[in-house]
Amino acid sequence: MTDPMTDPMTDLATDPTTDPRHASRRKARAAKRGGAGRRLAVLASVGALLAVGAVAAVPATADDAADRSGGPHGRHAPTRAALNAIVAEGTPGALAAVREDRERWSGNAGVADLGTGERRRPADRFRVGSVTKTFTATVLLQLDAQGVLSLDDTVEDWLPGLVRGNGNDGRKITLRQLLNHTSGIFNYNRDEGFLGRFTGESFLVHRYDGATPHELVRIGLSHPPLFAPGTGWAYSDTNYILAGMVIEQATGDSYAEQVRRRIIGPLKLRSTTVPGSSSAVPHPHGRHYSKLYDDDPNAPVHDVTEFNPSVAGAAGRIISNAHDLNRFYGALLRGKLLPRPQLREMLTGVPIVEEEGTSRRARTDAGATAFYGLGIRSDTLSCGVTVWGHGGQVPGSLSRVAAARDGRHVLALNRNGDWGSQATEDAVLEAEFCG
Numbered sequence: 001m002t003d004p005m006t007d008p009m010t011d012l013a014t015d016p017t018t019d020p021r022h023a024s025r026r027k028a029r030a031a032k033r034g035g036a037g038r039r040l041a042v043l044a045s046v047g048a049l050l051a052v053g054a055v056a057a058v059p060a061t062a063d064d065a066a067d068r069s070g071g072p073h074g075r076h077a078p079t080r081a082a083l084n085a086i087v088a089e090g091t092p093g094a095l096a097a098v099r100e101d102r103e104r105w106s107g108n109a110g111v112a113d114l115g116t117g118e119r120r121r122p123a124d125r126f127r128v129g130s131v132t133k134t135f136t137a138t139v140l141l142q143l144d145a146q147g148v149l150s151l152d153d154t155v156e157d158w159l160p161g162l163v164r165g166n167g168n169d170g171r172k173i174t175l176r177q178l179l180n181h182t183s184g185i186f187n188y189n190r191d192e193g194f195l196g197r198f199t200g201e202s203f204l205v206h207r208y209d210g211a212t213p214h215e216l217v218r219i220g221l222s223h224p225p226l227f228a229p230g231t232g233w234a235y236s237d238t239n240y241i242l243a244g245m246v247i248e249q250a251t252g253d254s255y256a257e258q259v260r261r262r263i264i265g266p267l268k269l270r271s272t273t274v275p276g277s278s279s280a281v282p283h284p285h286g287r288h289y290s291k292l293y294d295d296d297p298n299a300p301v302h303d304v305t306e307f308n309p310s311v312a313g314a315a316g317r318i319i320s321n322a323h324d325l326n327r328f329y330g331a332l333l334r335g336k337l338l339p340r341p342q343l344r345e346m347l348t349g350v351p352i353v354e355e356e357g358t359s360r361r362a363r364t365d366a367g368a369t370a371f372y373g374l375g376i377r378s379d380t381l382s383c384g385v386t387v388w389g390h391g392g393q394v395p396g397s398l399s400r401v402a403a404a405r406d407g408r409h410v411l412a413l414n415r416n417g418d419w420g421s422q423a424t425e426d427a428v429l430e431a432e433f434c435g
Contacts, residue, residue, distance in 0.1 A: 075435065076098065076105050076107065076432070078431035078432070078435060079096060079098070079107060079411075079428060079431045079432045080107050080109075081431065082424070082427045082428040082430075082431040082432075083095070083096055083107055083108065083109040083428065084109050085424050085427060086109065086110075086415060086420065086424045086425065086428070087109040087110035089420050089421065089424055090417070090419065090420055091110065091415045091416070091417040091419070091420045092110050092111055092112075092114055092287075092289050092301075092416050092417050093108065093109065093110035093111045093112050093119075093120040093286060093415070093416045093417075094108065094109050094110055094120070094413070094414070094415045094416075095107070095108040095109075095120045095121075095122065095124060095322060095413070095414055096108075096322065096411060096412065096413045096414075096428060096432075097122060097322035097323050097326055097411070097412050098326070098409075098410070098411050098432060099323075099326040099327070099330055099409070099410045100408065100409040100410075101408050101409075104323075106122035106322065106323075108120040108121070108122070110416075111286075112124060112285075112286025112287065112416065113286060113287050114287065114289070114301070115287075118286070120286050120416070121284060121286075122321075122322065122323065123271065123284050123321055123323070124284055124285050124286050124321060124322075124414075125271055125273075125281055125282055125283075125284065125285040125319050125320065125321045126281070126285060126286070126288070126319065126320070126321065126397050126399065126414045126416065127281065127288065127309070127316075127317075127318075127319055127392075127394045127396070127397045127399075128316075128318050128319065128320050128325065128392045128397075128399045129312070129316045129391075129392025129393045129394045129397060129398075129399055130237070130315065130316045130390060130391060130392040130393065131316075131318065131320075131325065131390045131391070131392035131399050131401055132240075132312070132314065132315060132316045132317060132318040132392065133240050133315060133316070133375045133376075133390060134328075134329070134332070134375045134376050134389075134390050134401075135259050135263055135318060135328070135375075136240050136243050136244060136247070136255075136259075136314045136315070136375060137179050137243070137346060137374045137375025137376065138262070138263060138332060138337055138338065138346075138375065139247055139255075139258050139259060139262055139263070140175065140179065140243055140246065140247060140374075141338050141342040141343075141345065141346055141374065142262055142337070142338065142342070143247070143250055143251070144342055144345075145338065145339050145341070145342045148250050148251070149175065149246070149250050150175070151174065151175050151176040151179075151345065151374075152174055152175075152176065153174065153175050154170060154171055154172070154173060154174055154175075155170035155171075155173045155174075155175070155178065155242060155246070156169075156170040156171040156173075158175075158245075158246045158249050158250060159242065159245055159246065159249060162214075162217065162242075162245075163185070163217075163221065163242070164221075165221055166221060166222065166223060166224045166225075167224040167225050168185060168221050168224070168225050172228075172229050173185070173229045174229070175243070175246060176345075176374065177229050177230060177239075178239040178240070178242055178243050178246075179239070179240075179243060179374035179375055180233075180349070180350050180372055180373060180374055181233055181234060181235050181236055181239055181350070181372055182229065182230050182231075182232065182233055182350060183225075183229050183236070183239055184225035184226045184227040184228060184229050184231070184232060184234065185220055185221070185225060185226075185236050185238045185239060185242075186220045186221070186222075186223035186224070186225065186226060186236065186238060187220065187234070187235065187236035187237055187238055188216045188217070188219040188220040188236075188237060188238045188241070189237055189311075191219045191220070191222070191223065193219070194219055197209070198311065199292060199293050200292050200293065200294065201292065203290075203292055203302075203304065203307075203395070204302075207279075207304075207306070207307045207308065208279060208307065208308045209308060209311070210277050210308035210310040210311060211310055211311045211313075212310070213241050213244060213245050213313055213314075216237075216238065216241045216311070216313060217238060217241055217242060217245075219238075220236070220238030220241075221238075233350050233351070233352065233372065235372075237312070237315035237316065238315075239315075240313070240314050240315035240316075240375075241313045241314055241315055243314055244313055244314025244315075245314075247314070255274070255313075255314050256274035256275075256276065259274050259318070260274065262337075263328065263337065267324075267327055267328060267331055267336075267337075269320065269324040269327060269328060270324070271320055271321040271323070271324045272318065272319065272320040272321075272324045272328075273318070273319045273320075274317065274318055274319075275309050275317060275319060276310065277308050277309070277310045278308075278309075279306040279307055279308050279309075280306060281305055281306070281319055282319065285305070286416050287303050287305050287396075287416060288303070288304050288305040288394075288395075288396025288397050288416055289301050289302065289303060289304065289396055289416055289417045289418070290302050290304040290395035290396045290417070290418045290419075291417075291418070291419050292304075292395065293395070293418075301417070303396075304395050304396040305396065309394075312394065316392065316394060322412035322413070322414060323412075325399075325401050325410075325412040326401070326403075326410040326411070326412050329388075329389060329401050329403045329407065329410050329412075330403065330407040330408070330410045331407070332407065333388060333403055333404075333405060333406065333407030334406065334407035334408070345373075345374060346373050346374040346375065346376055347373050347376065347378070347388065347405075348373055348374075349371025349372050349373040349377070349378055350371060350372050350373075351368035351370070351371055352368070352370040352371060352372050352377065375390070376388055376389065376390055377389065377390060377391075379402070379429070381429060381430055381433055381434055382430060382434060383430075383433070383434035383435075385404075385433045385434060386405065387402035387403060387404065387429060387433055388402070388403050388404075388405060389401035389402040389403055389410075393418060394418075395418045396416065396417070396418055397414065397415070397416060397418065398414070398415040398417070398418055398420075398425065399412070399413065399414045399415075400412070400413045400414075400425055400428070400429070401413075402429045402432075402433065404433075409433070411428070411429065411432045411433070413425065413428050413429075
């Protein structure tokens with residue numbers, strides 16, 4: 001029987017935009033490469049406010065989906081309990097899906113819609129936020145493998161004159177440093193002006209505004225760098241907006257089309273889309289809920305399912321579901337999307353010594369338990385197991401993917417509320433991989 005997860009690199013070899021036999025076209029395009037080149041959610045319907053008390057009243061019981069292999073579900077009991085704990089803490093609904101060799105399991109707790117009480121479904125689509133970064137890095141690494149560009153190229157090589165000013169200098173920043181967040185470039189979505197438009201009640205006014213990649217980069221570059229390139233680590237969505245622009249400049253194609261052609265199509269990720277400025281989430285999907293980052297425990301809950309995702313761009317705009325994410329990360333880590341040298345580059349990490357969004361001097365710390373590679377991070381759990389994946393957040397949606405290094409055991413998790421503790425999310429990974 002043919003493995004349905006066919007090797008996309010083989011498929012790509014027949015594509016005239018990526019076939020090595022078309023190297024002359026790529027060189028000609030490279031000669032012209034001097035040309036141009038998230039965190040938000042919004043109210044789906046004005047006035048759709050829900051009391052927090054309604055969230056607490058949701059029964060926190062998980063349902064299991066059928067296991068195609070016919071195996072027992074008993075060993076997923078800790079994972080089910082961890083989903084229940086997320087809902088018990090106040091999240092409207094949580095779902096998880098597991099792919100382990102031939103076994104498929106999914107569970108859910110809480111609701112997809114506070115208004116109707118409809119339960120979350122395994123097929124539900126959701127905004128994956130920064131999980132998008134793994135897709136972006138994979139495309140860039142494929143281009144590296146095909147000789148279209150090199151990770152050692154500078155940003156200036158592909159986007160000349162763009163990264164300048166306030167101490168920022170694209171001549172000193174490599175593509176690798178964009179992907180592993182060692183560029184030092186400021187994160188545009190921590191800019192006070194950006195936050196003033198897209199957090200709190202301002203969400204309700206600016207939800208459909210959107211932004212171009214150039215506008216987002218300009219916001220990031222209006223700040224001085226956090227450190228000299230390669231001397232520190234700081235999570236920055238601006239890095240991945242620039243990476244998306246490099247992809248477009250190197251291929252002469254849109255970022256969205258490159259993701260579809262190189263990943264979504266070959267892996268048959270039928271529930272995965274790369275929206276442009278459309279505010280809708282394709283069906284089936286649950287609602288996405290937010291407290292608009294108000295720390296008041298009694299803050300009202302808003303339905304923020306719809307917004308213009310262009311403000312997240314190549315850093316966070318993809319929509320998918322848990323099964324597609326498991327398939328993608330499984331294929332990636334099993335070497336189905338990248339040759340061995342590029343996969344090794346992707347998994348070579350820099351120690352993460354503080355939360356994402358903060359900066360510290362990079363160091364080779366033998367005690368570090370989390371590392372950031374190229375669009376993917378590793379975390380060592382309490383039982384000593386190391387998992388690879390990424391987290392993602394846009395208001396109304398918190399996502400997490402974790403996988404064993406060989407890609408044969410993968411879990412994808414989504415919460416349809418953007419509040420609650422990180423510890424309950426971490427507990428799902430601990431339950432699934434440590435038992």
